[in-house]
Amino acid sequence: MTQYAEQIYPGYAQQFSVDEVLFEMNTGHQQLLIFRNRHFGRVMALDGIIQTTERDEFIYHEMMVHVPLFAHGKAKRVLIIGGGDGGILREVLRHQSVEQVTQVEIDQAVIDLCRQHLPEHSQGAFDDPRARIVIADGIDFVARCSERFDIIISDCTDPVGPGEVLFSSEFYAGCKRCLNPEGVFVAQNGVPFMQSEELQTTCRRLGPYFIDQTFYCAAVPTYIGGVMAFAWGSDNSSLRKLSVSVLQERFSQSGITTRYYTPELHQGAFALPQYIQDSIASV
Numbered sequence: 001m002t003q004y005a006e007q008i009y010p011g012y013a014q015q016f017s018v019d020e021v022l023f024e025m026n027t028g029h030q031q032l033l034i035f036r037n038r039h040f041g042r043v044m045a046l047d048g049i050i051q052t053t054e055r056d057e058f059i060y061h062e063m064m065v066h067v068p069l070f071a072h073g074k075a076k077r078v079l080i081i082g083g084g085d086g087g088i089l090r091e092v093l094r095h096q097s098v099e100q101v102t103q104v105e106i107d108q109a110v111i112d113l114c115r116q117h118l119p120e121h122s123q124g125a126f127d128d129p130r131a132r133i134v135i136a137d138g139i140d141f142v143a144r145c146s147e148r149f150d151i152i153i154s155d156c157t158d159p160v161g162p163g164e165v166l167f168s169s170e171f172y173a174g175c176k177r178c179l180n181p182e183g184v185f186v187a188q189n190g191v192p193f194m195q196s197e198e199l200q201t202t203c204r205r206l207g208p209y210f211i212d213q214t215f216y217c218a219a220v221p222t223y224i225g226g227v228m229a230f231a232w233g234s235d236n237s238s239l240r241k242l243s244v245s246v247l248q249e250r251f252s253q254s255g256i257t258t259r260y261y262t263p264e265l266h267q268g269a270f271a272l273p274q275y276i277q278d279s280i281a282s283v
């Protein structure tokens with residue numbers, strides 16, 4: 001039985017039994033591996049870093065999507081950067097208020113192979129008439145784009161390889177330019193207990209673009225090392241201060257059912273552990 005050890009941290013790793021290799025290739029952008037593991041089902045890794053698993057993907061995708069969308073309350077146009085497995089797109093399309101979703105993914109192969117080997121992630125979302133898929137580098141798209149969006153979700157890889165530019169000031173400037181005045185920007189921002197410099201870098205680079213820039217958290221089992229942070233940016237500070245009853249009303253009206261997200265958890269996710277608050281304060 002072969003084992004797959006994630007390479008993200010020297011000296012500390014998680015290891016999966018590879019019960020079946022489903023696909024492996026160098027896509028030209030990144031090394032892609034999809035395998036089956038007895039505990040997490042089908043697992044995808046890019047450049048040695050676990051991206052998503054069948055068993056725990058719902059936590060990440062629900063929190064990356066429903067927190068900004070229920071906070072905004074009337075999002076019509078959404079931009080997704082990255083997200084090649086289709087989980088973010090699937091969750092965004094569950095909101096009937098959304099009229100169009102543009103997804104900008106650099107690697108067509110990730111979309112193609114995830115449609116084939118991780119079909120439960122997208123569940124047909126790539127074929128939804130509201131979805132527009134653009135194969136491009138996210139930083140180039142937001143630099144040139146003349147459209148405006150209510151929500152921008154950066155579901156990118158870690159800041160290595162093609163994903164590195166999606167943690168740059170230039171990328172954040174482009175996202176701010178493409179965001180409507182009441183809009184919300186969110187991005188995956190790693191595991192602060194292990195990657196505190198990633199959080200601090202985001203404060204330095206993203207903070208200047210938004211009146212309200214902070215983080216919210218959720219624990220995703222295969223993003224090892226503690227809770228995962230999601231970066232938040234908006235010029236409307238009230239969006240983050242909605243009452244649970246308002247969130248509950250919007251959630252109920254949406255008809256969406258979830259396995260992780262709840263209105264109470266939405267509000268509570270912005271209550272940051274002291275070590276994360278200290279890390280932010282030290283910037």
Ligand code: SAM
Binds near residue numbers: 060083085157
């Ligand atoms: N949930 C995962 C996480 O938090 O690590 C990320 C999921 S998704 C697989 C990450 C996607 O970002 C991949 O499909 C990758 O191809 C895409 N990506 C990386 N760099 C990009 C860039 N510069 N522009 C657009 N997409 C990019």
